[in-house]
Amino acid sequence: MKRVLSIILLGVLMLSLSCNPSNKKADEIIGKSEPVIEKHEINRVEPLNWWVGFKNKSLQLLVHHPNISEATPSINYEGVTIEKVQKADSPNYVFIDLNIPDGTKAGKFNIQFAFKNGEVKEHTYELKSRLKPAEDFVGFDSSDAIYLITPDRFANGNLDNDIVASMNETSIDRKDGYKRHGGDIEGITKHLDYISDLGFTAIWPCPLLTNDMSEGSYHGYAMTNFYEIDPRFGTLDDYLELSSKLSEKGMKLIMDQVANHCGLEHWWMKDLPFKDWVNDQEYYEKNKDHWNWKTVNTSNHRRTSNQDIYAAKNDKEGMTDGWFVATMPDLNQRNPFMAKYIIQNSIWWIEMAHLGGIRQDTYPYPDKDFMSNWAGAIMHEYPNFSIVGEEWSYNPLLIGYWQEGANNKDGYDSNLKSSMDFAMQKNIVEALNEEESWDKGLVKMYEGLANDFHYATPKDIMIFPDNHDMSRIYTQLNGNKVNTKMALSYILTLPRIPQVYYGTEIFMDDFAKPGDHGLIRTDFPGGWLGDKVNAFTGEGLNDEQKEMQTFLKRILNHRKNSKAIHEGKTVHFAPENGIYLMFRMGKDETVVTIINKRSEKFDLDLSRFEEIGLKGKTLKNIVTGDTIVWNDTLALTEKGSMILTTKL
CATH class of the missing domain: 4.10.910 (30s ribosomal protein s13; domain 2)
Incomplete structure (x- = not known):
């Protein structure tokens, strides 16, 4: 019983x-x-997944499916509640606001969508556990040296993904600078030893997300899916493996992101959720069947309108609302759903790939209040993270405006740790190309650095000899190898975060057509089967190219462990007699950078530098290994640079 x-x-x-x-x-x-029976009956739910344990407990899901606005969503998972369901202008979208409080366990659950006709569709969603604390997401800083790569042009590690038949651009043509060449993520991963041995501590690949455009898709800046690695570059697993391999080497992965625009072939351009999802949308909708690049409202590129107290409204709107180019729709970050979408996408990639930083493209072009909120949201979740914004300006006032801590007259706080020093880059090139005079030549480098009083934290600004959008530094310096080495010597010892473009170490150039983007992004020799020259192994390189690799390797590997360069005090002396000296001083080391434009032998009087306190000390040349004693004079036998250290 x-x-x-x-x-x-x-x-x-x-x-x-x-x-x-x-x-x-x-x-x-x-x-x-x-157990949850997994179902994926909804066309698209983004973000693809999320994590428990964020400071911000809210999550907004974008759901795209035919007539989804007619359905009522529901979730039965402990801790997760639906706070709000919001329809869009298109009936094929809903936005679901979730609350995920502390204590919610990781796991999978089904979101049910009950349609008015009685049909029920389900989508399985996952909340993952975070694999490391937010504080452990440490970004790049002045102790790092960053290697910039155009992935399509660096190395082809997987021949099988060169052509994806389902995509709009399917041709491979290495002779055409604007076609795809086949470089991929695996090609980068296979050559991390080379990059690490050179002395770099981080890599910044140009965007790797899907660019399903009909042409010019190789560069990556016209995204057509913000949650997908372009299959011609590889898979998400390939990207995660790259991040993991970098981490094993103590290196960081910086992701190139774009908040300003997408590609014209982005999936949502065929069914825009709101009437203001992109800027100039009404015009686009009327003309999309016969889109004419000549009539689109392209940006006026008046970046100063962000700060100009006299700027006309027309100029401001032309800057923020105009399309960057006709094939890149301008995203409207003033739409709150778009704003949240972009912020969540950035956080998704940080958490998914354990990023060591973000480089944000075309930083001044989006709505600047949104950009402050975007950076602020990221730094709120990851307090030790780093973001650098591209501000292509030669005016230090504009560069400094975007950096966190700037004393801006309009009260603007960007929440952005780092901006890019295009001004100093230009000063360096002009200083080395010009004949010496009281207002030309090395004085431009000196006065460029003297502008650091304007920056909140100069050492958090990114400096570079060149990048993927400008002529190679060797070209800018008219093929002068000595001047190229001087530029690198100075850049790598400045109170800055240095970035070097792939191929600089072998004097890559674009002399055939200076400034041509396809030529600037030339294939790295050795990255493809059958290459007669292999810069990874040294095979086929001439002696000057090999010596340049050694030159950079010795400076960068010394720099790795030099706190004097990372965070030391900076003192420089105004150029005299075509010679300019900069000192970086730490507790245990002083580094001296000498830039000498004189061709004839010259005895440099060292009494002028007495305040540095080096008299009688032995210093070593970082590149050659030779030692000198710092006494009364220093014999400079030829034009060039010299980097000396007290660390023997």
């Missing part, structure tokens, strides 16, 4: 549990909960 009663009671208990599957106490009595 007791056994019969026990069976009856157990049956009653099971019946009550089936009516209340979220009852935690009942689950504990049984000891397990029913």
Whole structure:
């Protein structure tokens, strides 16, 4: 009889549990909960997944499916609640605001969508556990040296993904600078030893997300899916492996992101959720079937309108609302759903790929209040992270405006740790190309650095000899190898975060057509089967190219462990007699950078530098290994640079 009663009671208990599957106490009595039967009956839900344990407990899901606005969504998962369901202008979208409080467990659950006709569709969503604390997402800083790569042009590690038949651009043509060449993520991963041995501590690949455009898709800046690695570059697993391999080497992965625009072939351009999802949308909708690049409202590129107290409204709107180019729709970050979409996408990639930083393209072009919110949201979640924004300006006032801590007259706080020093880059090139005079030549480098009083934290600004959008530094310096080495010597010892473009170490150039983007982004020799020259191994390189690799390798590897360069005090002396000296001083080391434009032998009087306190000390040349004693004079035998250290 007791056994019969026990069976009856157990049956009653099971019946009550089936009516209340979220009852935690009942689950504990049984000891397990029913597994989720995965279903993916909805076309698109983004973000693709999320994590528990964020400071911000809210998550907004973009859901895209035919007539999804007619459906009522529901979730039955302990801790997760639907706060709000918001329809869009298109009936094929809904936005679901979720609350995910502390204590919510990682796991999978089904979102049910009940349509008015009685049909029910389900989509399985996952909340993952975070694999490391937010504080451990450490970004790049002045102790790093960053290697910039155009992935399509660096190395082809996987021949099988060169052509994807389902995509709009399917041709491979290495002779055409604007066609795809086949470089990919695997090609980068296979050559991390080369990059690490050179002395770089971080890599910044140009965007790797899907660019399903009909042409020019190789560069990556016209994204057509913000949650997908371009299959011609590889898979998400390939990207995660790259990040993991970098981490094993103590290196960082910086992701190139674009908040300003997308590609014209982005999936949502065929069914825009709101009437103001992109700027100039009404015009686009009327003309999209015969889109004419000549009539689109392209940006006026008046970046100063962000700060100009006299700027006309027309100029401001032309800057922020105009399309960057006709094939790149300008995203409207003033739409709150778009704003949240971009912020969540950035956080998704940081968490998914354990990024060591973000480089944000075309930083001054989006709505600047949004950009402050975007950077602020990221830094709120990851307090030790780093973001650098591209501000292509030669005016230090504009560069400094975007950096966090700037004392801006309009009160603007960017939340942006780092901006790019195009002004100093230009000063360096002009200083080395010009003949010396009281207002030309090395004085431009000196006065460029003297502008650091304007920056909140100069050492957090990114400096570079060149990048993927400008002529190679060797070309800018008219093929002068000595001047190229001087530029690198100065850049790598400045109070800055240095970035070097791939191929600089072998004097890559674009002399055939200076400034041509396809030529600037030339294939790295050795990255393709059959290459007669292999810069990774040294095979086929001439002596000057090999020597340049060694030159950079010795400076960069010394720089890795030099706190004097990372964070030391800076003192420089105004150029005299075509010679300019900069000192970087730490507790245990002083580094001296000498830039000498004189061709004839010259004895440099060292008494002028007495305040540095080096008299009688032995210093070593970082590149050659030779030592000198710092006494009365220093013999400079030829034009060039010299980097000396007190660390023997």
